[in-house]
Amino acid sequence: MNGSAEKLAQALAAIAGEANTSGDPHEIGKYAIHGVTPKALVRPANAEEIAEILRMCAAEKLGVVTRGAGTKIGMGGSPERYDVALVTTRLEQVHGYDPGDLTLSVEAGAHMADVSKLLGEHGQFLPLSVPYQKRATIGGTVASGVDSPLRQGYGSARDFLLGAEFVTGDGTRAKSGGRVVKNVAGYDLHKLFIGSLGTLGVLTKINFKTFPVAEADGGFLASFREETGAIDFVRRIAQSAVAPATLEILSPAMAALLGGQTDLGGMGMDSEGWRAASAGWAVIAGFGGSKKVLRRFETDLGGMASESGAAQAISLDGGTNRSVAERLREAIPLLLDASPATTVVRASVLPSRMGEIFAASRRSGEKHGIRVAIVARGVGIVYTAFLPETSEEKIFERLAAAASEVVTAAEAAQGFGWIPWCPDGLKRRALIWGSGRPDAALMRKLKLVFDPQAILSPGRFFGGI
């Protein structure tokens, strides 16, 4: 530990206490991002301490990266300056949960799992079925902007985030929105925090709308020889009365991964069913409602699947549906574990143009000799994972080219493409934020308002922010 690091740790300890501060190289090593190690880490107890820490860091122009459980810390660019790892896990209280009003106010460091458990006790849930569910924090989930299969039926965080409290880069405590389900007072600054990767401020408290758990649930799985059949099925569903909560398309490789290499990995579904599904492009729909509604949906989906030329189509009972949903929820970690250098492109396009992204992904995979797995959501989001066998340097060039090609294809399809996950070595080579857009200029202006000294996760975000 050098002198300045020691002094920094001391200063932080003066704010958050010795026990919650560390400059120990061994410990802070665990907080490295893309190989960049901070000088110190601090676990503040509350918003006041965070404000004090940020005021100090702003005065000293020290780079600060906020994290919860760190499950998604690999997303985004490498920090240009990284002096302090600010860990929010001590802010874990539920401040207000009003089941009768279907609203929840919770501190940012609270764990998704704990919150889910609490809501479950009241027959409610938060439609953020995000990866790393067991470890992830609420704050990290919002700040990383990861979406979940449930967005088909419930939208993304921006649709049920009611308000937030936060500390900006100059150490000011502020808030926006509120705790009621309808509110138009003031600017919706909290929406800016979704997916901002900690570049605007440190979220301290987050207010959500919660939702009642359906009386019963079920699922439906159809597999198609060609991707066109799968896309057609999804299109038919969008134009029907069937309202699925989740609607996912899996490429054959993805279906195989999800089912496990050899058997079903406890999917609760018979092996034949899964093998049939993973033989082609699979579409999995999950839905909730009364028994009667579920039966209706199953019938309608069966009809639409055969009209779309499904090779196989089966209904999933509640238990199977839930275990399938759990695996789908963890699709990203599964992909990240499937290769030493997994690179995931996230394309969002109009649903009718998903096929173009599928085709571009396959083309790039073939051209560069890299295995590809795809999982897409019915609303028009395609995750293309390139899964090279090796993480050796020599693969990087091809990997970067392949991923960037898919990003470009998304943009050519009048959509958006970026690369949320890739090996550290690729961060500077590939179009991790896409080819850029003019409105980044507006974003940079906003960044300056929230973080005038640019101390928060500098260089990690879109538009060079």
Next chain:
Amino acid sequence: MLTKEEELRLYEYDGSVETGRPDCVVFPGNKSEVAEIARLVNRYAVPMVGRGAGTGLSGGALAREGGVQVVFSRMNRILAVDYENQRAVVEPGVVNLELSRAVARAGLQYAPDPSSQKSCTIGGNVSENAGGPHTLRYGVTTNHILGLEVVMPDGETYRIGGAAVDAPGYDLVGLFVGSEGTLGLVVEITAKLTRLPESVKTLLAVFETTDDATETVAALTARGITPAACEMMDGWTIRVVESWIHAGLPTDAGAILLIEVDGPKEAAEEQAEAVVETCRAHKAREVRTAKDEREREALWKARKNAFGAVGRVAPDCYVQDGVIPRTRLPETLRRIAEIGKRHGFEVGNIFHAGDGNLHPMLCFDHREPGTFERAMAAASEIIALCVEMGGSITGEHGVGMEKDRLMPLLFSEADLELMKRVRGALNPAGLLNPGKLFPASKSCGEIRAPAMGRGPNELGEGVRGVTQR
């Protein structure tokens, strides 16, 4: 372009009780004209305020500090409808209901349905983040807007968001929707369209007391029943509305709930049953289901025209807009009645109960000395009560000119300062819709426009040139 006094006076009002007269009114025909106007206005440093149909209820579209009023009524084209992907691209002057009407044949709708939907424009809806009865299930405007094209105060045009979801970067669309025209002029909108439900059931539950009705709302919410809409009308309002609209409302009731459930046929039926059951359990004296589309329309007509109908009982009617947690409904309504009584008013209530979005109404005649002041005092107390209950000062009408002074009830100085700095970042000279949203402060030194006739005649000529081309 209009500059004559008598013409300008027709733009000094909107649907609210506020006024603000522009110095000049322009009607751009397309987005490049808007950009040119913005550049001119910026050069001469006069305020600029957008306006759709002028149906707003908080003075958001009024030129509080004069300047150029940019009226979007000519930019009213539906530019594209993508039926397969359920998207529409529209100009800001498109009337809300006209979009729904245009896509209805394909089984689609534009879901946000403010009461003024027959006249209000989507551009105005975007600026105010408009709500409506069916937002309980379908969400407010911001949940349906995917992309915008905005002209910034310096005349630069940006596309934010897009036809696809999840543009990387900050959610600028989320910031702009509901920013009340203080950050940019919206010149093009990409909106989501929603499938029309397969089945709709509209129920009318009649209660002896408002308490029974509000407790029913809380019980519905707690049971996890999410109707498409859940509206409440108290006895006083029922009698006023019925005397004009003749929808067959029970004039001897203490309160009614208008509840609509929709979805697939089976789901709507089951939900309707659950609603009936819950209403009965909370002492509903009667629960009627609209038998056909005509009965359904009659019930909604009573609801959607209620505020106007109240306008018949007194020359002035001040409609408030506050939000509270739904669990606090019974208590809040009781206390609102007390506040009214203390100031000598009978307070009418007709509101989006399912969202906890209250609309207490104070009726008075401003020519009677002192009544205006008393009405304003009562209204302020009601709003303070909403905040005390853990709610908000506005659920859908916006802050505008009406509630700028009330913002500190909800937000700290630091919160407001940050919001002002956000405004300052995108609207640096404060030319766009000045004097709105934030309480006036001495430091602001807001710009007052020189009258168009006297001062920058070149500006007048320039603006005229843009729109006459």
Next chain:
Amino acid sequence: MAVEAKGMMRAMAGEAERAEYGDFARCVHCGLCLNHCPTYRLWGREADSPRGRIRQMFLVDSGEMAMDSTFVTHIDRCLDCRACETACPSGVEYGKLVELARGRIEKEYRRKGMARLGRDLFYRRLLPYPKRMAALGGLMRLVQQSGLQKMARSAGLLKLMRVDKRADLLPEIDRKFFSTETTRTFPARSARRARVAFFAGCVARMTFSALSEATIRVLRANGCEVVVPEGQWCCGALEVHAGYRDVAREMARRNFDVFLADEAGFDAIVTNAAGCGSTMKEYGLLFATDPEEHKRAKRFEGMLKDVTEFLDELGLTAPMRHVQMRATYQDSCHLLHGQKVREAPRRLIRAVEGVELVEMELSDQCCGSAGVYNVTQTETAMALLKRKMECVNATAAQTILTANPGCLLQLRAGAELAGKGQEVLHVVELLDRAIGPERP
């Protein structure tokens, strides 16, 4: 009482009648009317919207704004279709306000020379006098029949006179005027169910004899004894709309004398012109200051029925034949918005077997006829007609049904100019066709 006294004093002083503060204050400027106003839909200007016009009228009334040409232009441009009244949740009586404002304009505003002379000539010297109108009609018929019109048009003369479009909108004059039929009593053709007085109108007598005859046939076939009382003339609607309230009052008084005569014993006064009906149902507004006359006006109002409304209430009993037809219905503004009659004509249409009624979009929007609007504001009327015909054409109907002579004319011109040659009929003409020729 205070209000009436004030009005009386104004009337005595020769001042124009005025709206009261309360009439204006009902408008809460919510703007719900805007998109229902045909002229706002065309131009998107507040000044040509109901809300904006109310504001202007209020400002002029309260002396804050001058009654200048700008004001008069915007008030002139109003169709007085009253679609805004249907849309208004606050019950603003817009028709009354605009008619009062027009009354003031005629009294207090000096229009430009030719316009003033023309208006005065028509409203004061021609319209009130049956013989003069008949002479004018005869002259016009001569022009139309002699081929002079065609010649004039080809010579560009009409264009030069800026009336070529208007000529299409003017009624064709009948050979035999309906006036020869007045004073007759037509017995019911089945057991008598009602004794009704038929209001024959003024211009309609010269141009819509066939419609009037059809109306009488349909009434008789449905068990009505129909009387066409002598001495009746114009309802005064055109005068009210134009602001000639004194002339209109004279017309109304004449109608009171004719139709309310003690020995007449009518169950109802029936008209087939929605525009006339709407004014006659509001005669009370013309006599706000005199309690005695007001009472008579109210009695008249109570007896006045639109023919569709009357037949719908009475119930159709005449046997009707199958009529194969795909039709659409255009609401006449003064029936729908003025009299709030929407369903009656539709029910009558549906009562005819074989008629497929296809609703058009925006059937509640004015076609541009609006009394003499298509002649005074031709360009606007034509723009509205074009939009109307787009909606009509989209229904693929071969027949356009409506309930007012003015609309018939306008829509016939529309079918020619921007339509697909659709047939245009009054609802009673459809019924007449279904009932078939009278058997001796």
